[in-house]
Amino acid sequence: MTKKDVAGETPPPRAKRLPRAVRERQILDAAVRVFSERGYHPASMDEVSEVAGISKPMIYAYLGSKEELFAACIQRETTRMMEAIGGVVDVNLDPEEQLWRGVLAFFTFVGENRDSWQVLHRQAGTQGAPFAAELAEGRRRAIALISVLLDRAASKEGVGAFAEGQTEPLAAALTGAGEALAEWWLEHPDESPKAMARRLMNLSWMGFGNLVDGKAWHPEKQPEKA
Amino acid sequence: MTKKDVAGETPPPRAKRLPRAVRERQILDAAVRVFSERGYHPASMDEVSEVAGISKPMIYAYLGSKEELFAACIQRETTRMMEAIGGVVDVNLDPEEQLWRGVLAFFTFVGENRDSWQVLHRQAGTQGAPFAAELAEGRRRAIALISVLLDRAASKEGVGAFAEGQTEPLAAALTGAGEALAEWWLEHPDESPKAMARRLMNLSWMGFGNLVDGKAWHPEKQPEKA
Amino acid sequence: MTKKDVAGETPPPRAKRLPRAVRERQILDAAVRVFSERGYHPASMDEVSEVAGISKPMIYAYLGSKEELFAACIQRETTRMMEAIGGVVDVNLDPEEQLWRGVLAFFTFVGENRDSWQVLHRQAGTQGAPFAAELAEGRRRAIALISVLLDRAASKEGVGAFAEGQTEPLAAALTGAGEALAEWWLEHPDESPKAMARRLMNLSWMGFGNLVDGKAWHPEKQPEKA
Amino acid sequence: MTKKDVAGETPPPRAKRLPRAVRERQILDAAVRVFSERGYHPASMDEVSEVAGISKPMIYAYLGSKEELFAACIQRETTRMMEAIGGVVDVNLDPEEQLWRGVLAFFTFVGENRDSWQVLHRQAGTQGAPFAAELAEGRRRAIALISVLLDRAASKEGVGAFAEGQTEPLAAALTGAGEALAEWWLEHPDESPKAMARRLMNLSWMGFGNLVDGKAWHPEKQPEKA
DNA sequence: TATGAATGAGGGTTCATTCAT
């Protein structure tokens, strides 16, 4: 941590030649950790290289500039999260059940990957920076996924799809609610992923109108899975 | 837009002497604009001073450091927004109507004060920074306001208050949904505040469960106002 | 102390028109205090004006730039000190007695005017700054005074004056010893001025006592090296 | 000398890559020179970097902040001087001879290392600054060394040690006399180190010579006043 | 390949000094 460490520690032996893929993973892991702890601007390339145990020139050689490095983080983590969520969806299931599974998968992922999630969420509002493209793209993918679920649900229940242009903003709102709950979760870490997911279902599926009538949403009404 | 505009412009003449209060407002106005455009870190005091049409030393003399200046922005804008929303609440009204009014007031405010809102929203996820205290405080105030409404609604409808510890996370989720919708709105500026507010009511009051049944929320069910 | 004091204090009533001499004294008093506490560079004109209770433009109008203000401090305090010391000298007295009185007067002055002395001593080594002239001049005056005493003593005791060029460096050394003792005194404030003066006499007179007898120390008495 | 020399000089080519230890010495050398010429506050890191022929970031990387850099200078030069003086002391020698050697070594060092000495002496009176600790420590070391010599001398001559608490202030006075003589020397550079050392011995030893014989000076021998 | 060494550029902050009332 200090600039001048006591001499005598075994200096990190000149890093072995490793295949490029491994190196890139090491760097990305470190970068995700640092960016998630500090945020984009306060994070320094020095710290990334320190955490990664790899010298800065290597980082530039492999992943490019700080911006590109950050974009790569966003992309990798977005993909991981989308896969975690997408993996539980099953087209044969009831839409409500699908939404529940997706929501539960989201909170499970967040619970197990705080860094991944924070690196995405912390920069949510950023615009103008060149990596905004990556952020927007990730968000779009998430919203698209949810939109599909919602539309499918609507059509199944008989009303047909939502009116033109209604699905997307609602999906965005749902995303926002999920993020806010995840943020709240950080300060209440004792809650289980399932409890968090249930809260989001209560809001999004039942609505306050039902809640104030005492009608809450319960997973037990549904066939559960792990 | 660029930091250094073409040279050759006549340098701004020594700013007229204005009373301190006026200058402080000018500075805060400029700061809100710059911070909302760039975000905290990329914003430079130079740009703030340029936009304010005043030299940097005055900013430091009146508002203190960059951090303090930013905190002052957050505080002022939070207060403005809370007053705009709190001003439409009337304890004699039906809770549903109150929520509707609050939500409508939120989107109306955001529509009319993009800068104010962005300077708050852009930094939403920031933690650890010294101004995080101000941000957290503002958020807490907002959530507290909503929580009161929800609890009042619940007790009026007969169920009594929500179970202990349920109100706050739901209020946070509602806030998040509102922010996400406001963000979406930036890319769809043709929507009216009322349309946005209706979307949030549809999600939060009705829930998807009703929506997919074709039961949507309409302000017409309620006595409207302006 | 703080930039923004609570309002409500009675603001210093627009300073009454005072004769120039009074104003200058107020300013110099404040300046001596501030310079002695902080040293030349760290002292700020803002603090001087605050302590003086007079606005900065007045200071510039009356005493000129920071440098000139400091020079004025040096001059005034040097003069005060020289007068305090010179006042006890009496040509009719024994030189040893004269030296004792002078030394005692020095420590008495320092004990009663810490600020005055520090503002002089703190900058002792400064060269190159424009006020160095004032500093050097003051020092020269002090050394000259002592040199006279020493030479008079020497001639009275029979040896005639010190050899050409010997008096001045010895006077300088005596001055340095006095300053160092005064510095030491700051950390041992319980000592009386008389005790301090005696210490300096022990070192200087008992030494000089032999010198004026013609008994000088010679390295030749010792096996030399180099 | 001026901060900005004539333009048009070819900019210094990227400094050759040198091992860290070498660069640190270069930087310290430059810093000592600049600090001794200007004093702590007026010295700028820019000038240090210019004189060192290296860019500012390297200075910060290797030696830390301006304060730390200055402290490092003080420490290195104090150590050099103490070693130069301490190196000539020999416990088997007569104390008087030891003092003579020490004093001569002091003036020899000062004569050969004007910068080193000035960087120490110039800041002598500084208090409160964070590097004051280093300065005080150096001075303490010097005074301690002299005190030991004096006490040893006194005990050898038969009187036993000086009365409790007398040694230190006398050692301080001797130090001050030495510094003042060295300062005077700057304006009379033709003098030899030996001549300077002899002057200090005349003042100090002939004085101490009597003191250690038990012959102290007492004001009671004189008609007192006040 | 891998890295210690090196820097251009810019940001936040302060201060002596002066205008305009």
Add this chain to the structure above:
DNA sequence: TATGAATGAACCCTCATTCAT
């Protein structure tokens, strides 16, 4: 006369980025 308001000019420090070994 007296001052609140205003600023040009530096200064310390950091960081993303690259060179030379």
